[in-house]
Amino acid sequence: MSPATLLIAFPKGRLGDDLIPKLAGTPLALDPEALKSRALRIPTATTGVAVLLLKGADLPRYVAAGVASLGIVGSDTLDELDMDLLELADLGFGACRLSLCAQTGVSLAELRAKPRLRLATKFRKATEAWLAEEGLTAELVPLSSSAELAPLLGLADAIVDLVQTGGTLKAHGLVETAVLGRSSARLVAARGAYLSEPARLHALAEALIAALRE
């Protein structure tokens, strides 16, 4: 890879689906032909700037290591990983809640009263922080996806997961019993790249903010 090529990391999945159309018609629009392929490195309309399509949980590592100079990722992922990178802006889109969810009819008080509470989540750090604030203890069941199934199948009493519209929860007979935090898309930057090459990165960061901020 040429050091002259500047890489921006975009998340795959819902957040990526939200942001790619917002860049259409801008200098950072992604090449539509490359997007249709299985390629994970996509040229943009600007020569020397390409986009990496990455899993959200991996994205901060690419940016912290300086492989990608800029990136867009949910603040929930940032909070879980706590990597050394810059967080230049809250872009506002992709807003969702990090919530404790249980089967319809199960209240927060009932969960609190359980002698051995089991919570399924991939948000271990946020869940532990909330439990500490509430003075509760729980067994955490680590799951990386489809957490909604856990209470239905007896794997856990409740889940801590991201909720955007609530549609998936409803489809599985779950309701939010407490909101632990909020998440939205953030523009992140590699500390070294941003501080050592201001002329190269600042304008690009501003262009992303202008195109994406809600």
Added chain:
Amino acid sequence: MPIHTPHFPDLLFDSAARLRRWEAALMALLADHGYRELHPSLVLREAMPEGALRFFDGDDLVSLRWDFTVALAGLLTRSFPEPPARVAYAGAVFRRPAQPWEAVERFEVGCERIQPQGEASAEADVELARLLMAIPGVLGLKSALLHLGHAALVRRPLEAEALPQDRTQAVVAALSRRAPHRVAQAMEGHPAAARITAHATALLAELDGPRTLEALDQSPYAELLRDEREHLDRALRALLPILPPRLDLRVDLADVAGLGFYTGPTLRLWAPGAQQELAAGGRYDQLFPALGKPWQAAGFCVRLSRLLDLAATRPDLFEAPR
């Protein structure tokens, strides 16, 4: 076959030669400016931090030298009734890495300017900045960037608002991420929330060159920070006219790295494209008083291990050795 962990790097011919050459050139530069070498022991018996490499020497727990400034401070306070004005050091420090790609053994060259407490320090700060400005040329870096900051720009407003420690840490962490929205989040519900958030926004304003200091006009603490601003302004006026070719000087108002240690101006040297700063330092006037000596000090450290990594991965950033 044994696993060769990069945390304990072996230097092969080119890197070993480069380390020797750079160390000699930097120590010669410091000696030319009156800095005399001190060599604190590699094994320390002082109270040691969590990240130090510790082992038992008989019944005594000791550690490998984890920080030159701390090791030198011990040596200086034990050995000198009055501080030597200028000292230099070269060698390795050993620390468990905070990031997975960092090495345990790190080679450094550095210097300290020490004065009795109360003596004017502005000239010493400029002297150190001028020395640091000469270092990219000594190392053969094609271009570099020097960031000038001031720890008090963050510290004093937080102290003036008497923020509790957890909130202070959250604000500093947010500034370290250059995230004004996180500062607002950290200050939620506090009476000083609007003031501290406005101050953070001012510190994070991106202005170029000498105009950067004008961002402080937008801060509610502009008056409180008048001395610090004047100090930075004087430093800029002294340094900009003598800036070597291919070295850029920028003011970084939001530099909070080492905020618990630094008390005044801070310096950080970057090369374009480097992922980590190559040299760093500043004024730390509380170190010697905490050890019972009425001395003030400033210094910087050149991180030779990072430079060796950079020379291996980005040789295009360096002139070919003569």
